[in-house]
Amino acid sequence: MLDRASTFADPEIVQLLKSRFIAVAIDQAYHRRQQDAEGEFYRKIAGQGPRHDFQKTTQGLYLASASGELLGFNNNRGGDRIKALMKKALEQFQPPAATVIEAGPVDDRYHAPLPEGGMVVRVQAKILGGYEPTTDRWRKIYQDSLSRDNLWVTRAEYEGLVSGQLLPGLQRRIVRFHLIDNTRGEPQMWKAEEITSLDLSLEKGLLSGTVHLETASGNRGYKANLLGHIEHKNGKITRFDLVAHGQFWGECTYTPGAPNGKFPLAVSFTLADGSDVADGVPPKGSRGWVEGYLQP
Numbered sequence: 001m002l003d004r005a006s007t008f009a010d011p012e013i014v015q016l017l018k019s020r021f022i023a024v025a026i027d028q029a030y031h032r033r034q035q036d037a038e039g040e041f042y043r044k045i046a047g048q049g050p051r052h053d054f055q056k057t058t059q060g061l062y063l064a065s066a067s068g069e070l071l072g073f074n075n076n077r078g079g080d081r082i083k084a085l086m087k088k089a090l091e092q093f094q095p096p097a098a099t100v101i102e103a104g105p106v107d108d109r110y111h112a113p114l115p116e117g118g119m120v121v122r123v124q125a126k127i128l129g130g131y132e133p134t135t136d137r138w139r140k141i142y143q144d145s146l147s148r149d150n151l152w153v154t155r156a157e158y159e160g161l162v163s164g165q166l167l168p169g170l171q172r173r174i175v176r177f178h179l180i181d182n183t184r185g186e187p188q189m190w191k192a193e194e195i196t197s198l199d200l201s202l203e204k205g206l207l208s209g210t211v212h213l214e215t216a217s218g219n220r221g222y223k224a225n226l227l228g229h230i231e232h233k234n235g236k237i238t239r240f241d242l243v244a245h246g247q248f249w250g251e252c253t254y255t256p257g258a259p260n261g262k263f264p265l266a267v268s269f270t271l272a273d274g275s276d277v278a279d280g281v282p283p284k285g286s287r288g289w290v291e292g293y294l295q296p
Helices: 011-020 036-048 079-091 137-141 155-162 168-178 290-294
Strands: 061-064 070-074 119-127 149-153 195-203 206-214 222-233 236-249 262-269
Touching: 011 079, 036 061, 036 070, 061 079, 079 222, 149 155, 149 168, 155 168, 155 222, 155 236, 168 195, 168 262, 168 290, 195 222, 206 236, 222 262
Parallel strands: none
Antiparallel strands: 061 070, 119 149, 119 262, 195 206, 206 222, 222 236, 236 262
16 A cells, blocks of 8 residues: 555545546466466566566556557556556557457466455554654555455355354455564564464354564564454354564565564454455465465
8 A cells, every 4th residue: 555655545546547548456376477468468568668578576656658669667556656657658648559468268276266255454553652752654554554455255264253263264365364473564474483372262142362573583473362253144254353463573685674673563354345456366375375275
């Protein structure tokens, strides 16, 4: 959500996107690898830019025509810079005679669907304190950032919740892949052996417990209490609200800038209703390893 709070908080950029562009958000880690029509079209566009080595990240903002001609590229936040890029692209844009792209078969490795009979739970994380005070706008955006992810619940786990059981696989998936500090970037997920302790219970709809996660070196960890409510009616879950709150410490290669020492981190879970397009995005922890995510 960093971009939403910075670049895409600019009303002129929002208006340009609505009136002059077709906005598309993708996971470049998938599209640069996909062996299908989508992947080929993306590589055609990205290959014209500075990040054309598809063995590495191609992250960035691309402006392109329907024929795949690259009109602009940037990988930095900042409203003025992006607005200038968009206006320049519009000046040089000439409607092409674009060829219709045949969809064809998709690369199943990168189109993992929600397990049949499963459920989506929205997950958000936020650091509640510990940062040094700042007047720098960009640093403040990072400090106030709120992450967004999805938790997948399988059919068996769903049925377990309805019958009052919190199955072990769901417990481990929650703590390994979702009790993370992803407020500034993409962190490493917890390894199974980094679950130092896990004690969760579900009694009459009340979910509660504690967890201790820590790397072998001790340079990253999270000790938290969890409390939540799960409700169901006629075999259907109508409420899934859970909050983890505790002390986190450390950072990863792609999440620099964490507060010094231990700091309060909260992670919330709430039932998705399908009203947000982001409800359809696969969990970050499932990227390239859906089986490992579902069987943690």
